[in-house]
Amino acid sequence: MSSTTHDHDGHGHDGHDAHGHGAHPSFVRRWLMSTNHKDIGTLYITAAVIGATVGGVLSMIMRLQLMYPHNDIVTSGSTWNAIVTAHGLIMIFWFVMPALVGGFGNWFVPMMIGAPDMAFPRLNNMSFWFLVMGFIFVMLGLFLDSGTGAGWTLYPPLDNAKYSPGIATDFSLFSIHLVGISSLLGAINFIATILNMRAPGMTLHKMPLFCWSILVTAFLLVLAIPVLAGAVTMLIMDRNFGTSFFEPSGGGDPVLFQHLFWFFGHPEVYIMILPAFGIISHVVSTFSRKPIFGYLGMAYAMVVIGFVGFVVWAHHMFVSAISTDSKVYFEVATLIIAVPTGIKVFSWIATMWGGSIEFKTPMLWAIGFIFLFVIGGATGIVLANAGLDQELHNDYFLIAHFHYVLSMGAAFAIFAGFYYWIGKMSGHQYPEFWGKLHFWTFFIGVNLTFFPQHFLGLAGMPRRYPDYADAFAGWNFVSSVGAMISGASSLIFFYILYRVFTSKEQLADNYWGEGATTLEWAVPSPAPHHTFEDVPVIR
Amino acid sequence: MKRNMGSAGIAVVLAVLAGSLAHAQGVAATPTAAANAYVNAPHNWEMWLPTPGSPMEASIDWLMRYVLWIMAGVVGFVTLLLAYVLLRFNAKRNPIAGHVTHNTLIEVIWIVVPTLLLAVIVVPSINLIYYEADTANPYMTVTVTGHQWYWEYNYNGVQGLDYTSYMVPDDQIKPGELRRLSVDHPLVLPVGKKIKFVITSSDVLHGFYLPSLGVQRYAIPGTNQESWTIITKPGTYYGQCNQICGAGHDAMPIEIKAVPLADYQAWVKYALTNYTENTAPSSPLILPASAQKLASIALSPG
Numbered sequence: 001m002s003s004t005t006h007d008h009d010g011h012g013h014d015g016h017d018a019h020g021h022g023a024h025p026s027f028v029r030r031w032l033m034s035t036n037h038k039d040i041g042t043l044y045i046t047a048a049v050i051g052a053t054v055g056g057v058l059s060m061i062m063r064l065q066l067m068y069p070h071n072d073i074v075t076s077g078s079t080w081n082a083i084v085t086a087h088g089l090i091m092i093f094w095f096v097m098p099a100l101v102g103g104f105g106n107w108f109v110p111m112m113i114g115a116p117d118m119a120f121p122r123l124n125n126m127s128f129w130f131l132v133m134g135f136i137f138v139m140l141g142l143f144l145d146s147g148t149g150a151g152w153t154l155y156p157p158l159d160n161a162k163y164s165p166g167i168a169t170d171f172s173l174f175s176i177h178l179v180g181i182s183s184l185l186g187a188i189n190f191i192a193t194i195l196n197m198r199a200p201g202m203t204l205h206k207m208p209l210f211c212w213s214i215l216v217t218a219f220l221l222v223l224a225i226p227v228l229a230g231a232v233t234m235l236i237m238d239r240n241f242g243t244s245f246f247e248p249s250g251g252g253d254p255v256l257f258q259h260l261f262w263f264f265g266h267p268e269v270y271i272m273i274l275p276a277f278g279i280i281s282h283v284v285s286t287f288s289r290k291p292i293f294g295y296l297g298m299a300y301a302m303v304v305i306g307f308v309g310f311v312v313w314a315h316h317m318f319v320s321a322i323s324t325d326s327k328v329y330f331e332v333a334t335l336i337i338a339v340p341t342g343i344k345v346f347s348w349i350a351t352m353w354g355g356s357i358e359f360k361t362p363m364l365w366a367i368g369f370i371f372l373f374v375i376g377g378a379t380g381i382v383l384a385n386a387g388l389d390q391e392l393h394n395d396y397f398l399i400a401h402f403h404y405v406l407s408m409g410a411a412f413a414i415f416a417g418f419y420y421w422i423g424k425m426s427g428h429q430y431p432e433f434w435g436k437l438h439f440w441t442f443f444i445g446v447n448l449t450f451f452p453q454h455f456l457g458l459a460g461m462p463r464r465y466p467d468y469a470d471a472f473a474g475w476n477f478v479s480s481v482g483a484m485i486s487g488a489s490s491l492i493f494f495y496i497l498y499r500v501f502t503s504k505e506q507l508a509d510n511y512w513g514e515g516a517t518t519l520e521w522a523v524p525s526p527a528p529h530h531t532f533e534d535v536p537v538i539r
Numbered sequence: 540m541k542r543n544m545g546s547a548g549i550a551v552v553l554a555v556l557a558g559s560l561a562h563a564q565g566v567a568a569t570p571t572a573a574a575n576a577y578v579n580a581p582h583n584w585e586m587w588l589p590t591p592g593s594p595m596e597a598s599i600d601w602l603m604r605y606v607l608w609i610m611a612g613v614v615g616f617v618t619l620l621l622a623y624v625l626l627r628f629n630a631k632r633n634p635i636a637g638h639v640t641h642n643t644l645i646e647v648i649w650i651v652v653p654t655l656l657l658a659v660i661v662v663p664s665i666n667l668i669y670y671e672a673d674t675a676n677p678y679m680t681v682t683v684t685g686h687q688w689y690w691e692y693n694y695n696g697v698q699g700l701d702y703t704s705y706m707v708p709d710d711q712i713k714p715g716e717l718r719r720l721s722v723d724h725p726l727v728l729p730v731g732k733k734i735k736f737v738i739t740s741s742d743v744l745h746g747f748y749l750p751s752l753g754v755q756r757y758a759i760p761g762t763n764q765e766s767w768t769i770i771t772k773p774g775t776y777y778g779q780c781n782q783i784c785g786a787g788h789d790a791m792p793i794e795i796k797a798v799p800l801a802d803y804q805a806w807v808k809y810a811l812t813n814y815t816e817n818t819a820p821s822s823p824l825i826l827p828a829s830a831q832k833l834a835s836i837a838l839s840p841g
Contacts, residue, residue, distance in 0.1 A: 059774050069719075078785075078786045084783075155744055158785060163687075254759055288636065290638065293639070294640070319757055320757045323766055324668060332661060342650075343649060345617060354628060354636065357628055370621065371617075371618065374614055377729060378611075382606050382607060386664070387664055388600060388602060388603055388667075390753060391603070393746075394748075459589070462748060462789075464788060464789075470583070471581040471583050474583045475584065502549065503805050
């Protein structure tokens with residue numbers, strides 16, 4: 001599929017700089033003022049590791065508190081709500097999105113389409129630093145006063161000036177603005193890059209699936225983020241300038257916010273999972289030593305998921321104020337998404353069919369992803385039934401469902417991508433044994449954490465409770481033990497990072513062999529500072 | 540207008556109800572705790588939905604099984620397929636990879652079959668939506684108002700019957716009460732009658748959630764939401780606030796005492812004459828020693 005010419009001088013330790021234009025950039029110039037898509041990608045991945053660590057520590061605190069009923073680790077309801085809120089916001093906006101879109105997207109989209117860099121390199125830099133500013137703000141929202149305690153969905157009236165006085169909520173709301181600008185600029189950059197800068201011969205229908213996934217994601221971001229920004233602006237106006245968009249006493253309506261939020265929030269779900277689909281396609285194809293099955297179906301399934309994802313938002317509001325006929329529509333529209341998602345899953349399995357499968361660490365994460373995503377998808381079908389949602393809405397069945405698709409979906413894909421590409425990014429391979437150990441411990445840990453939560457939900461345990469009825473004690477204990485296992489498993493990941501960065505091993509251009517066919521495998525490992533000295537031509 | 544039970548009157552209501560029950564039912568289903576009554580509460584290591592306490596929850600239970608069995612079939616099929624592929628086509632058993640990347644027939648099949656499965660799910664599911672929405676012709680209507688952090692119950696058909704319901708604090712739990720579920724003044728409802736709930740809030744969003752009855756609606760300020768139930772069996776049913784509402788979100792449970800119609804009517808008469816006008820937050824129910832003694836005397840012969 002690909003052909004390119006380049007020289008291999010960059011194989012030394014200083015590979016990044018050997019290919020750079022001119023002198024070695026200083027540390028400040030390289031990392032604070034970067035315009036290089038790989039360096040910015042590295043910054044994003046670093047930010048994602050920090051975000052995941054903070055969000056993960058918060059989840060460990062929550063699971064410790066919930067290990068026993070009437071526990072005394074977090075005794076204040078406000079503190080608990082602030083932790084719940086920050087965990088949600090940070091995991092979504094400062095872990096999953098920076099890792100998948102900003103991190104792997106920046107690193108590999110230009111490389112895969114044969115472009116020298118992103119279309120707007122300075123915009124790219126700006127978009128990263130907005131993310132950092134947003135992170136500072138969201139942390140202020142956690143620590144100032146008693147913290148922002150409205151949940152990540154930020155529903156008014158709980159976060160209006162009357163019920164959440166103090167500066168914390170304003171910081172959290174502004175953090176959404178900052179991370180929103182970051183995502184929006186990044187999305188514009190990806191669309192411009194992918195539509196304009198593909199190498200000669202790389203038509204859209206020859207473009208790798210990861211690029212397709214980022215393209216669809218970027219369109220979702222461009223359409224969804226402004227709606228969130230509008231809703232958040234209205235909240236800020238209500239809080240600080242006396243408007244009453246969401247104040248019933250002034251003619252406003254809290255339900256309006258729910259509509260606006262989920263018009264963003266549901267596409268956001270696909271923003272988090274489509275790039276994961278893209279990574280899984282590459283990993284499955286590489287380790288099955290086969291091209292992806294049904295390429296066009298796979299690409300257009302993502303387009304359909306993205307499109308339908310915009311017209312199903314009110315399935316998050318089945319017990320809120322929407323009409324009965326609306327419930328019927330939103331249920332049916334939601335169920336339809338199962339069809340393109342099914343195409344993805346069956347095509348991955350069909351890719352493996354007849355292949356020669358190697359169980360390297362990235363493939364283990366990919367197989368884990370497929371299996372667990374199918375379970376999360378099945379409970380998604382259950383929850384899509386408005387009649388059943390009247391029972392299950394906001395209880396632990398829902399928590400289990402969305403952690404199966406996020407904690408085990410998006411996170412598994414991030415780890416698959418990490419182990420798949422770390423050699424290309426750093427020039428050093430991860431230790432295979434420790435990678436597999438990380439996978440198996442994490443797999444056991446998250447399943448033990450989240451599977452029992454289905455039972456808690458069926459029994460009727462509501463979410464966002466720091467203390468619960470004694471009857472929920474058993475499964476909560478099991479769930480907390482699982483969380484401790486996945487927490488310990490994450491320490492293995494940090495050890496692997498240490499091993500990668502202290503490794504002396506040098507990797508070949510294409511260290512995965514014949515199964516890896518996209519353009520990033522035609523350049524050295526680590527990828528040189530300037531990827532393509534000559535424009536690659538795709539035949 | 541908000542009324543609260545005077546704690547001194549509690550013993551009297553126990554006595555009244557136990558007396559009426561003694562000749563009406565022979566089962567002590569009183570608004571306040573009766574030791575031998577049916578209790579529908581979650582239990583440890585529970586793995587399924589609550590025992591249905593209403594026809595709505597029975598329908599939900601049925602549809603849940605129906606959808607979950609179908610989805611279990613799907614997950615099982617995909618898992619077996621995946622396992623077969625991994626065993627049959629691993630590098631050891633299949634060193635040379637094939638090249639098949641298209642098969643129109645199979646691609647059509649995996650679009651058509653899931654679509655048919657969805658159709659099979661959607662038909663009973665839509666029926667359930669309309670069934671749940673059917674609040675017509677209720678026997679009575681209760682307006683439920685969420686507050687930070689307690690519930691207020693206003694019996695629409697009974698002029699002046701409007702009282703608040705607080706969780707019993709952890710350090711005041713008595714034997715027979717459930718921590719984080721029991722309240723000072725339960726919602727008292729007749730069994731076998733269609734009860735319509737009108738749900739709203741006075742401050743932030745709350746969630747009126749009765750898992751064993753299959754009822755759940757957000758309580759939204761400025762908006763009246765509706766739901767309904769028919770409780771099939773006398774006893775105690777529990778629910779909790781299920782929409783984050785601030786620091787006391789986990790401390791505003793719902794407790795329902797379902798009693799036979801005659802007892803309900805007796806309780807209404809009692810409540811109307813004895814509930815004292817009191818808009819201040821009610822204190823948790825603590826019976827004075829003399830009232831407790833009276834209550835036990837009143838209940839024991841029943």
